[in-house]
Amino acid sequence: MNGTTPQQQKKNVLIVSAHPDPRSLNASLTAFAAGHLRAAGHEVQVSDLYAMKWKATVDADDFPDHPGDRRLAVMAASEQATLAGRLTPDVAAEQEKVRWADAVILQFPMWWFSAPAILKGWIDRVFTAGFGYGLSVPPPYSEGILGGRRALVSVTAGARETSFSDRGIHGELADVLYPLQHGLFWFTGMAPVDPFVVYDANELPAERAEAAQRAYARRLDGLFTDAPVPFRTLTGGDYDHDMRLLPGKETPGASGLALHSRPRP
Amino acid sequence: MNGTTPQQQKKNVLIVSAHPDPRSLNASLTAFAAGHLRAAGHEVQVSDLYAMKWKATVDADDFPDHPGDRRLAVMAASEQATLAGRLTPDVAAEQEKVRWADAVILQFPMWWFSAPAILKGWIDRVFTAGFGYGLSVPPPYSEGILGGRRALVSVTAGARETSFSDRGIHGELADVLYPLQHGLFWFTGMAPVDPFVVYDANELPAERAEAAQRAYARRLDGLFTDAPVPFRTLTGGDYDHDMRLLPGKETPGASGLALHSRPRP
Numbered sequence: 001m002n003g004t005t006p007q008q009q010k011k012n013v014l015i016v017s018a019h020p021d022p023r024s025l026n027a028s029l030t031a032f033a034a035g036h037l038r039a040a041g042h043e044v045q046v047s048d049l050y051a052m053k054w055k056a057t058v059d060a061d062d063f064p065d066h067p068g069d070r071r072l073a074v075m076a077a078s079e080q081a082t083l084a085g086r087l088t089p090d091v092a093a094e095q096e097k098v099r100w101a102d103a104v105i106l107q108f109p110m111w112w113f114s115a116p117a118i119l120k121g122w123i124d125r126v127f128t129a130g131f132g133y134g135l136s137v138p139p140p141y142s143e144g145i146l147g148g149r150r151a152l153v154s155v156t157a158g159a160r161e162t163s164f165s166d167r168g169i170h171g172e173l174a175d176v177l178y179p180l181q182h183g184l185f186w187f188t189g190m191a192p193v194d195p196f197v198v199y200d201a202n203e204l205p206a207e208r209a210e211a212a213q214r215a216y217a218r219r220l221d222g223l224f225t226d227a228p229v230p231f232r233t234l235t236g237g238d239y240d241h242d243m244r245l246l247p248g249k250e251t252p253g254a255s256g257l258a259l260h261s262r263p264r265p
Numbered sequence: 266m267n268g269t270t271p272q273q274q275k276k277n278v279l280i281v282s283a284h285p286d287p288r289s290l291n292a293s294l295t296a297f298a299a300g301h302l303r304a305a306g307h308e309v310q311v312s313d314l315y316a317m318k319w320k321a322t323v324d325a326d327d328f329p330d331h332p333g334d335r336r337l338a339v340m341a342a343s344e345q346a347t348l349a350g351r352l353t354p355d356v357a358a359e360q361e362k363v364r365w366a367d368a369v370i371l372q373f374p375m376w377w378f379s380a381p382a383i384l385k386g387w388i389d390r391v392f393t394a395g396f397g398y399g400l401s402v403p404p405p406y407s408e409g410i411l412g413g414r415r416a417l418v419s420v421t422a423g424a425r426e427t428s429f430s431d432r433g434i435h436g437e438l439a440d441v442l443y444p445l446q447h448g449l450f451w452f453t454g455m456a457p458v459d460p461f462v463v464y465d466a467n468e469l470p471a472e473r474a475e476a477a478q479r480a481y482a483r484r485l486d487g488l489f490t491d492a493p494v495p496f497r498t499l500t501g502g503d504y505d506h507d508m509r510l511l512p513g514k515e516t517p518g519a520s521g522l523a524l525h526s527r528p529r530p
Contacts, residue, residue: 020324021337056321056382059285072286074374075423075467109339113448114379117321117386124376141434158340162507169406169499169508171443171522178436179444183378202340234434242427243434256521257436 011224013037014101016047018108018119025156025201025209030107032213033154036220045097049118055090056121062088075129082130094126103150103223104190106180109201110157113176123184132188140187141234147189150223153180154216156201164199173197174229175257182231182260191228193219230262276489278302279366281312283373283384290421290466290474295372297478298419301485310362314383320355321386327353340394347395359391368415368488369455371445374466375422378441388449397453405452406499412454415488418445419481421466429464438462439494440522447496447525456493458484495527 015033019026027048034044047054060066063077065086081087087095098104108119115123130136131145138144155177157164164173174181177195185192196219198204198212219226232238238249251263280298284291292313299309312319325331328342330351346352352360363369373384380388395401396410403409420442422429429438439446442460450457461484463469463477484491497503503514516528 020322020339023336024338050322050324056386057285057315058376058381059315071288073289073467074285074376111323111339111389112385112392113444114385116323117382117389120377120379120385121321121382124382127377160507162509165509167510167524169497169504169510169525170448171525175440175522176444176448179378179441183435183441202338232434239434242425244427244430244432245434253520255518256523257440258521259432260434260436 010041010043011102012043012045012100013103013105013223014045014047014097015105015107016049016119016122018049018106018116018122020050022051024109025198025204026107026109028209029154029156029198029212029216032216033105033107033220036217037223040221045100047094047097047122049122052090054118054122055125056118058121058124062091062125064088075134079129079134079136082128082134083136087128091125091128094122095128095131098126098146098149101149103152104185105152105154105223107154108156110155113170115180127184127188132184138189139234140189141182141231142189142236143233144189149190150228151181151185151190151192152219152223153177153192153195154197154219155195156198158202159199161197161199164197178257181229182257186229186231192231193223193226193228227265230264232260232262275306275308276367277308277310277365278368278370278488279310279312279362280370280372281314281384281387283314283371283381283387285315287316289374290463290469290477291372291374293474294419294421294463294477294481297481298370298372298485301482302488305486310365312359312362312387314387317355319383319387320390321383323386323389327356327390329353340399344394344399344401347393347399348401352393356390356393359387360393360396363391363411363414366414368417369450370417370419370488372419373421375420378435379444392449392453397449403454404499405454406447406496407454407501408498409454414455415493416446416450416455416457417484417488418442418457418460419462419484420460421463423467424464426462426464429462443522446494447522451494451496457496458488458491458493492530495529497525497527 017030037044060072063081066077108115163170166172181192245259250259282295302309325337328346331342373380428435431437446457510524515524
């Protein structure tokens, strides 16, 4: 850190929060994170999706220039609208926040082993072709279009931790969250750190809520310095032209989704 | 089949379809499946989520009896409304369709490695506590609350098949769909068969669309007879009380999410 000034350490953080009740544990974790990060000198924006009444579904209204009598091929319409600067104002505003951000945090309760629909709809609508993926942007799974950004999933789960352990029946948490960690963040070039989880969260006594905040504070302090999940780059020589991992590249003993991570140091 | 009559073979099938355009490949696969199953003597209902303008987000309006000044704990409110028969009519109607069905088919384009938000919102809202999970119903991952039903994911993907193969960078398809196959269907007692997928689906020439229909027809013909994915039951002796797979129970060489399947015959 020689020669750096506090100004150079200041970062921009976007928190996207998805719980219907402002008195919920999720809302309190969002408020806590915003306060903690601001106290550390960072700038924070919060997209509180329920408070914003975020429109969750991709449909023809998202692409004002698309002729109503033509079949809606979503990827093509999405790319055309993005490249022409003709997205709806709500989507354009969220894209601007993602571009502004040095880190994106998704805060949500795990519902059916994934994000609530309103947050899935933020992902579906904001990460348009031409913004998050597509032929006009750098290849996925690399330091591509959104490279240089950190990403953190902060999730609450009703289940106990053991059920998400390496032999837990729900699946290991990293595997269950692979569509977000690898499929959204790493696909678009963002570097995800390990998820932060509050387990057994349906009835959380005050002392456990406080312990969760302390644990979350440590993760927020490491948001820009903790090692990210060591996912492999698509273009780094590990994959063939059909996007399959080359024989022998895997970490010894690894199989399943763990194939796509390098060994941890 | 000795002694059975055609009447006894007749089954009820619910197709839940999630694409914004009625001229889309997804809409055509839904129409094809409905026609094919009806021609085989089955009864079919279709929930066309976009046409129904399905409300995607869980919020306080879903629980009319919940006092607005009290914090909304979603699982508790959901269970109370379900057990009291006080769900909203749209949710109650979909639950009735699921109860009626001998098989549920989800038809959707893969967006960000999971279901579109409108379909996630169907799952979030319809599978309430007390209906799909919860303390008042049989344990998950067994022949529990929705046992006896088949389930099929029918999905279109822009990517090529190799990228979803066992070494493909997107993750093996079965692992990417684990939150649906295991986390939704098997969790609630439904028996999922292997997914049906149309890859490279963004620009599908007519001959490939026809080949996809023929392939889909074969899968629909086997909907009630193909072997389901051999997921392990929670209560069958494979797991400990913390829901972890017991040592030595895994198929030799299996790791990751494959731990939770028995070997295929």
